[in-house]
Amino acid sequence: MVGAPIVRAEPVSGGLANTNLRIERADADQPILLRIYRRDPAQAGKEARLHALMGGRAPVPRFLDGPRLDPATGETFAVLEWMPGERLEQLLPRLDAPARAALGRAVGTVLASVHAIAFDRSGFFGADLGIGSSLPGGAEGLVGFLRRCLLEGPGGARLGAADTRAALAFAAAEGDRLAAGVGRAGLVHGDFNGSNILVADGRVTALLDWEFAFAGSPAFDFGNLLRPPAGLCPAFVAGLAEGYAGAGGLLPPDWRRLAAIADLYSWADFLARPDAGDALARDAAAAIRATIAAPCWDESRCSTRLTVAKKKVFSSKEFSLKCGGASLTSSSSPSGSPPENGTVAAPHRVPGHLARRFYQVFVGVLSEVTASAGLLPLEYAALASLDERRDLDQKRLAEHIGIDTTSVRQVIEGLEAKGLLDRRVDPADRRARILQITPTGEDLRRRVRPLMLAAQDRILSALSGDERAKLIELLLRVVETNASYARPGIGRRRPRKRSSATATKE
Secondary structure, X not given: OOOOOXXXXXXXXXXXXXXXXEEEEOOOOOOEEEEEEOOOOOXXXXXXXXHHHHOOOOOOOOEEEEEEEEOOOOEXXXXXXXXXXXXXXXXXXXXXXXXXXXXXXXXXHHHHHHHOOEEOOOEXXXXXXXXXXXXXXXXXXXXXXXXXXXXXXXXXXXXXXXXXXXXHHHHHHHHHHHHHOOXXXXXXXXXXXXXXXXXXXXXXXXEXXXXXXXXXXXXXXXXXXXXXXXXXXXXXXXXXXXXXXXXXXXXXXXXXXXXXXXXXXXXXXXXXXXXXXXXXHHHHHHHHHHHHOOOOOXXXXXXXXXXXXXXXXXXXXXXXXXXXXXXXXXXXXXXXXXOOOOOOOHHHOOHXXXXXXXXXXXXHHHHHHHHHOOOOHHXXXXXXXXXXXXXXXXXXXXXXXXXXXXXXXXXXXXXXXXXXXXXXXXXXXXXEEEEEXXXXXXXXXXXXXXHHHHHHHHHOOOXXXXXXXXXXXXXXXXXXXXXXXXXXXXXXXXXXOOOHHHHHHX
């Protein structure tokens, strides 16, 4: 196919598995692309059939020759049309907000065309594009995959025991949302990110590298695309959604949440690879933690907390420069934390101030977890106490979690209204009522507990294991030494008494 003498051949950047060469010939105005399939030559035929399936619906290069086996080298190759344009990942950081929004609309429009190609069921393609092995869906599929990566593979050791437990609990609780959001099986690119999207003059000129394509949920492509830096550019994300919906794509209200859940498959796979380098392992672990830390999916927080990328770790400062100066927060820092050099001012480096800030940090982080379960932090504390102790009445529960009787009554009423506890007569004192956690309450506590443990581990992530144990020891010593001052409600402003004149007027 090359025919004429080759004037120039140079590698094309971006490919991680296969070799791509830009070929210039003596008698041709346009270059061509020589693609050598090194990772899995069997994918070459599938990729060629997918390009043909596009049928003008999405911009893909034409196969000019092959794919076929080169008997001299024993390698499978193909010659493809050269597609103009710049990689999205390179262009996006240089654009202003309106241009990013316009480019997002262009990408969304093309992606909707891809996902509109439907199949009768989810699964991986054979060489003839028939559906071979099926994709396990929902919570069962996600939990099973995470177990293989994190428990049977090396991923769990890299993620840590607490976060591994939290990831499995999150998958069990949230995985069915992904199944519910599928609706039908559409064509999924499988590697839809800025390195495989060429753009020029505000339009998408080519979608490259289809070897990972399968039939399934559109959420997988959104999850891949919205990794940083693209996912941290609000104008691009808004344009993407507008273009996708405008082209007929079905975009559920929780599409960002579904995308993050779907991308757990990829991050867990990265983490479990035996040859994963330290940088990739750190990125994957941080991405998993960021996803499971925000199960309620407050997009304004979650989209900026995930400060990891597929191939490179970007600092918050770099993201700010690349994505229009958006305010970014590291995945290990709670929302509203000080800047990187945010040391506590010298006058405030005293126990009282630090104790209050320490309490604020814990309440802020743990509230994110309890809110996802429809609970307040005190309600979860009460639920945990009732799960551990089956002999608590209202007074003893208040003592157990350290709150006053008025507050504990409100907590009990809230849990009772949610069907999480019942009151029964105390056999030893028929005037008293024992608080009994219900099966629904037990189930909720089992689901939330790993997330709470993981959140506490994240708060103390700046400390080593020995330092954490020492911190607990020192806190216990201080609290127990001064236990007489730990009275519920102490320090609150007393309500002002009404004057007799005011009372008379009422």
